[in-house]
Amino acid sequence: MFQIANHKISSPVIVAPMAGISNDAFRTLCFEFNAGLVYSEMVSDKAIYYDNKRTMDMLKVSDDFHPVSLQLFGSDISTMVYAAKVLDKKTNCDFIDINMGCPVNKVVKTGAGSAMMKNEDETVIIVKQIIENVNKPVTVKMRLGWDIEHLNYLSLSKKLEAVGVSAIALHARSRSQMYEGHADWSHIKILKDNLSIPVIGNGDVKTVDDFIRMKQETNCDGVMIGRAIVGNPFLIKEIDNYLNHKEKIEVSIDDRFAYCLKHAQKLITLQGEKLAVSQMRGLAPHYLTGLYDSTTYKEKINHIKSYADLENILNEYREFLSHH
Numbered sequence: 001m002f003q004i005a006n007h008k009i010s011s012p013v014i015v016a017p018m019a020g021i022s023n024d025a026f027r028t029l030c031f032e033f034n035a036g037l038v039y040s041e042m043v044s045d046k047a048i049y050y051d052n053k054r055t056m057d058m059l060k061v062s063d064d065f066h067p068v069s070l071q072l073f074g075s076d077i078s079t080m081v082y083a084a085k086v087l088d089k090k091t092n093c094d095f096i097d098i099n100m101g102c103p104v105n106k107v108v109k110t111g112a113g114s115a116m117m118k119n120e121d122e123t124v125i126i127v128k129q130i131i132e133n134v135n136k137p138v139t140v141k142m143r144l145g146w147d148i149e150h151l152n153y154l155s156l157s158k159k160l161e162a163v164g165v166s167a168i169a170l171h172a173r174s175r176s177q178m179y180e181g182h183a184d185w186s187h188i189k190i191l192k193d194n195l196s197i198p199v200i201g202n203g204d205v206k207t208v209d210d211f212i213r214m215k216q217e218t219n220c221d222g223v224m225i226g227r228a229i230v231g232n233p234f235l236i237k238e239i240d241n242y243l244n245h246k247e248k249i250e251v252s253i254d255d256r257f258a259y260c261l262k263h264a265q266k267l268i269t270l271q272g273e274k275l276a277v278s279q280m281r282g283l284a285p286h287y288l289t290g291l292y293d294s295t296t297y298k299e300k301i302n303h304i305k306s307y308a309d310l311e312n313i314l315n316e317y318r319e320f321l322s323h324h
Helices: 024-032 045-050 053-058 075-089 112-118 120-133 153-162 186-194 209-219 234-244 253-271 273-287 295-303 308-320
Strands: 001-002 006-010 011-013 037-039 066-075 095-100 140-143 170-171 198-202 221-223
Touching: 006 209, 011 234, 024 037, 024 170, 024 253, 037 308, 045 053, 045 075, 053 095, 066 075, 075 095, 075 120, 095 112, 095 120, 112 120, 112 140, 140 153, 153 170, 153 186, 153 209, 170 186, 170 221, 170 234, 186 209, 186 295, 198 209, 209 234, 234 253, 253 273, 253 308, 295 308
Parallel strands: 011 037, 011 221, 037 066, 066 095, 095 140, 140 170, 170 198, 198 221
Antiparallel strands: 001 006
């Protein structure tokens, strides 16, 4: 348990923002397993400014599950402040997070995401303006720096803390590493030792043991997990269980398949069957990872056209597994 601004965070398990995944349906699953805080996928300041319908739909936050952080990306001060005000006044999110971590080209070439780390002073001005114009706490997610020669996370974080940022999540890779190589957790410890606001560590946490190690090695307040939770929200429950009861739990095949279908059902409620099924073609295979002969069934899932197709394939696979 720790606190960001005036919000109590009940568990140190924090779920990362993931493009195309972290919608309200996915967030709800994470909260059912006791996540402490869940981020939305990043939304564009310009898309909010131009009132893009698809983006505005992404800002919906369920009343029942909190706290949620809506993550904003952009680099233009006027549209960033405008978009932050929309998140502040017209959504029921708990935190507004500024993305300084996204490494993908189409984001950084506009000066947003990781590119914001290249110009500290301009970035601090943007964040300060946002904080002065909203009531909700503002947080930042960043990387170590643009590349290995420019690891400026510490100097930038100190400046952001000084203008009123409420917490910082650090993905312990540089932008040039993208998602490759190893995350260097020693930098998370350095950040934690140098700031008085909460620090959330991120990078390469895939198991309960990884979680324990990151907490012990860095003393971070929260541990942010991203890709390892896709198709495996049970990891949140496993960590929660370990923290509260010091015991490990086994996840049955029935549980996996039931939650895969539940994820699909929640997506259908959120987006309608057509869109939900196209998303599940990418998401459902993750629920099968590590199971015997999963490749065959993952391939079948790539071609589903309806919820019933997904249900039939999982039933067929369950039957197959019961004989092998």
